[in-house]
Amino acid sequence: MAPKPPFRADHVGSLLRPTYLHEARAKRAAGTISAEDLRTIEDKAIREAVALQESVGLQAVTDGEFRRGHYLVDFLTGFEHIVPTNTSYALAFKGEAGSAGETRSMLTVTGKVKRTKPVMVDAFKFLKAATGRTAKVCLPSPTWVHMRGGRKTVSETAYPDIAEFWSDLVRAFHEEMRDLAAAGCTYLQLDEISFAFLCDSGIRARIREDGLDPDQVTKDYARVVDQIAAGAPDTMTVTVHTCRGNFQSMWMAEGGYEKVASAVFDQPHVDGYFLEYDSERSGGFEPLRFVPKNKRVVLGLVSSKKPEIESKDQLKRRIEEAAKFFPLENLCLSPQCGFASTHHGNKITEDVEKRKLALLVEVATEVWGSAA
Numbered sequence: 001m002a003p004k005p006p007f008r009a010d011h012v013g014s015l016l017r018p019t020y021l022h023e024a025r026a027k028r029a030a031g032t033i034s035a036e037d038l039r040t041i042e043d044k045a046i047r048e049a050v051a052l053q054e055s056v057g058l059q060a061v062t063d064g065e066f067r068r069g070h071y072l073v074d075f076l077t078g079f080e081h082i083v084p085t086n087t088s089y090a091l092a093f094k095g096e097a098g099s100a101g102e103t104r105s106m107l108t109v110t111g112k113v114k115r116t117k118p119v120m121v122d123a124f125k126f127l128k129a130a131t132g133r134t135a136k137v138c139l140p141s142p143t144w145v146h147m148r149g150g151r152k153t154v155s156e157t158a159y160p161d162i163a164e165f166w167s168d169l170v171r172a173f174h175e176e177m178r179d180l181a182a183a184g185c186t187y188l189q190l191d192e193i194s195f196a197f198l199c200d201s202g203i204r205a206r207i208r209e210d211g212l213d214p215d216q217v218t219k220d221y222a223r224v225v226d227q228i229a230a231g232a233p234d235t236m237t238v239t240v241h242t243c244r245g246n247f248q249s250m251w252m253a254e255g256g257y258e259k260v261a262s263a264v265f266d267q268p269h270v271d272g273y274f275l276e277y278d279s280e281r282s283g284g285f286e287p288l289r290f291v292p293k294n295k296r297v298v299l300g301l302v303s304s305k306k307p308e309i310e311s312k313d314q315l316k317r318r319i320e321e322a323a324k325f326f327p328l329e330n331l332c333l334s335p336q337c338g339f340a341s342t343h344h345g346n347k348i349t350e351d352v353e354k355r356k357l358a359l360l361v362e363v364a365t366e367v368w369g370s371a372a
Helices: 019-030 035-056 121-130 162-182 201-209 214-229 286-290 312-322 350-368
Strands: 080-084 089-095 098-103 107-114 134-140 187-191 237-242 272-276 296-302 331-335
Touching: 019 035, 035 121, 035 350, 107 162, 121 134, 121 162, 134 162, 162 214, 187 214, 201 214, 214 237, 296 312, 296 350, 312 331, 312 350, 331 350
Parallel strands: 134 187, 187 237, 237 272, 272 296, 296 331
Antiparallel strands: 080 107, 089 098
16 A cells, blocks of 8 residues: 655645746746746746655655745635735744844734635646656645634624634635645645744733634634535545744744644544744643644754754654654654745755755654654
């Protein structure tokens, strides 16, 4: 029987954009090339990204998210009545150079949420045709619309009952998943970053300022994500990825998973979890005891933020530590997040990116006998 995802060596999805793709996007924004011209250039970059992933031995292949500017906004605004705003939300990205100021990637729901057309199906079809490996699709957090601002981000005129909003959002995701499955998608990842943000004491305080109980929010979000996963056919593996922010090598949240583990890891329709574990900000492995033993946990031990290459011995020791709380045979290895959650990319080079992807395969093969 062929191995099913998530694979022993896997990755979260986004990759560094080549310089020529950045230049093409700038030209498109300036109106000096057409949308068709940009797509042709994206096609070229994606074929190169596929070749990179295949060359290092990865079994799951993505398009690097090269058709997106932002992992989150581009997809969710493909649904009717979800719109971006320039409203500031008082959470700052942090890094070695300090803070990057308040963030402005908020979304607002102005009317009834509907999926009027496929959002990522054509992009998936191109990817599937470009690789003989498992083509993986990454969809962004469904709850982020609500996470940054709470009830005030969702029109009370359109949704006097917030439960109707969640129902419509789940339906929109199900419709997209149905068409992805029909196109041959067997591996779907939901980038549910809210779960890791709910581990942060400061962010939990901010949620209380929005008039919400962070423990109840965690349960509500976990239920919504599981409802979305429940819409997948038997042929589709659904995993959840969570991390503490990833923008130009900076982060936004910190805190171990203990605060959310009992709710987040008890999702019957989710097949596995990609968990950030590349720094002390993620806490220890003890919360893995809450994950049902029939699921897979992908340990995000390799940093997509830092240029330093992790040592094999260090990674193996960390895997051994995790195996004290979750069966080794159901563990896998990946970076903690993508290499470019937005088009800007993290502060590393393409060579470092390739070396880190290759490292995943090498360590997985040495630990489990295979990267698949």
